[in-house]
Amino acid sequence: MARTLKIRAHEVDGQVTVKSIIDHPMETGRRKIQKTGKKIPPHFIKEVIVSRNRKIVMEVFWGKSISRNPYLSFQIPGRKGDAITISWLDNRGNSDSATAKVR
Amino acid sequence: MKRRTLLKASLQLGLAGIVFPQIAIGAYPTKAFLAKEIPEVLREAFGSADIGESKQIEIEAPQIASDASMVPVRVSSGLENTESIALVVTANESPFTAYFKLYEAPAFVSTRIRMSATSDLLVVVKADGVLHTNKRPIRVGLNSCGV
Numbered sequence: 001m002a003r004t005l006k007i008r009a010h011e012v013d014g015q016v017t018v019k020s021i022i023d024h025p026m027e028t029g030r031r032k033i034q035k036t037g038k039k040i041p042p043h044f045i046k047e048v049i050v051s052r053n054r055k056i057v058m059e060v061f062w063g064k065s066i067s068r069n070p071y072l073s074f075q076i077p078g079r080k081g082d083a084i085t086i087s088w089l090d091n092r093g094n095s096d097s098a099t100a101k102v103r
Numbered sequence: 104m105k106r107r108t109l110l111k112a113s114l115q116l117g118l119a120g121i122v123f124p125q126i127a128i129g130a131y132p133t134k135a136f137l138a139k140e141i142p143e144v145l146r147e148a149f150g151s152a153d154i155g156e157s158k159q160i161e162i163e164a165p166q167i168a169s170d171a172s173m174v175p176v177r178v179s180s181g182l183e184n185t186e187s188i189a190l191v192v193t194a195n196e197s198p199f200t201a202y203f204k205l206y207e208a209p210a211f212v213s214t215r216i217r218m219s220a221t222s223d224l225l226v227v228v229k230a231d232g233v234l235h236t237n238k239r240p241i242r243v244g245l246n247s248c249g250v
Contacts, residue, residue, distance in 0.1 A: 015209065028217075030196075046131055047131060056206060057205075057206050057207045058203060058204065058205055058206060058207075059203075059204040059206075060201065060202070060203050060204070061131055061132060061136075061201065061202040061203075061204075062200075062201050062202075063136040063197055063199055063200055063201065064136075064197055064217075065192055065195050065197060065198075065199075065200040065201075065216055065217045065218075066200065066201060066214065066215070066216060066217065067172055067173045067174075067214075067215040067216060067217055068172065068173075070214060070215065071175075071213070071214055071215045072212075072213070072214050073177075073212070073213035073214070074203075074211060074212045074213065075209050075211045076207050076209075077207060077208070077209075
C-alpha cells in the first residue's frame, strides 16, 4: 500500500509537538455520484492510536464529521530521538501505521 | 545504510501491526456517534447531559469558516489531569465528531472538522473524573457539505 501517513515531530523544552496528515477519503456516505445518483458508501477512519517508544500515549475515535485527508496535531512530553508511531484503522478494516523520530 | 534504515522501518511497522489489534478492541463509542440530538449524544458519550461550563478550555477556531468541509480547530485544556477531549458540532447530522483519550499531559489537540451549517462547536473535557464544557460559535460560508 502506498504511504498514507506523514508525521513530523519536534521537541522544545521537553515538549514534543507532533503534526500528522493521513491520506484518506473520509467518505460520509451522503455524497452521491452525479451521473447515477448512487450514494457513495461511507468510508472513514474510526480509530487512531499514537504511541511513543511503543507505549500508548493517546487514543482517538473519529466519526464522519472529520475532514478529508485528516490532520492531527498534539503535544506530548518526550525527548529528541523518541519514536512516535501513529496507526489508523477505518470502517472497512484497512489500516496503516508509520513511525517518525523526534527532532 | 539505506537498506538498514529500510529494514528498521519495516521491523517497526511489523511490530506496530502486532500491537494494533490488541488495542483496537478499545471501545468505539458507536452509540454516541449515531445519536442525533445533543442531550442524547452527551448522555451516550458521558452518561450525563448536565455539564458545567469552564473557561479553562480554550478553543481556537475561525469565526467564519470559508470552507465548511475543512474547519481547523485547536483545543487546549488548562484543567489538571485532563483525561479526554470530545468535539461536538451541534448542527451536524451526527454531532459527535471526535473523541481524544489522553494519557499524558499537556492536553492539546488540533484537527480539521466538517460543519453542515453555522452552529456551535461544543468541547467536552473530562478532568479528574469531572466533566467540563465550553463552546464557540462558528459561522459557515456558502458551500457547506451536509454531514
